Amino acid sequence: GAERVEALSLDMSGDGRIIQLSPKVFEGMDNLRLLSFFLRDGYWYKNSTSKLHLPQQGLEYLPNTLRLLHWDLYPSPSLPSNFRPESIVYLKMHESSLTQLWEGDNVIGQSGHDLKPQ
Numbered sequence: 001g002a003e004r005v006e007a008l009s010l011d012m013s014g015d016g017r018i019i020q021l022s023p024k025v026f027e028g029m030d031n032l033r034l035l036s037f038f039l040r041d042g043y044w045y046k047n048s049t050s051k052l053h054l055p056q057q058g059l060e061y062l063p064n065t066l067r068l069l070h071w072d073l074y075p076s077p078s079l080p081s082n083f084r085p086e087s088i089v090y091l092k093m094h095e096s097s098l099t100q101l102w103e104g105d106n107v108i109g110q111s112g113h114d115l116k117p118q
Contacts, residue, residue: 002028009036023060032063036070050075
């Protein structure tokens with residue numbers, strides 16, 4: 001089941017189909033360590049739009065076990081408020097809609113960051 005998933009990767013450079021994600025899409029994936037929704041080099045263009053859509057309230061959950069989070073064109077202004085990024089070693093969110101990563105004293109320790117704004 002979902003609790004056994006350790007990695008999810010999706011190349012969004014393809015055919016243009018829209019995928020509507022539930023705010024709880026990652027619930028139960030408590031072993032998820034790698035999450036990567038990306039565009040290949042050469043597919044970046046002005047006015048790129050995300051093929052992964054979230055409800056207006058955004059995600060309600062991301063597993064705290066994530067070590068790599070790569071989400072190009074992340075469509076929400078924030079990550080889930082209950083997300084604790086202590087395990088993150090690599091964070092890449094090109095052209096995201098993020099205005100705030102998280103609240104409080106959450107810090108990314110010895111990690112790589114790549115947060116090119118929209």
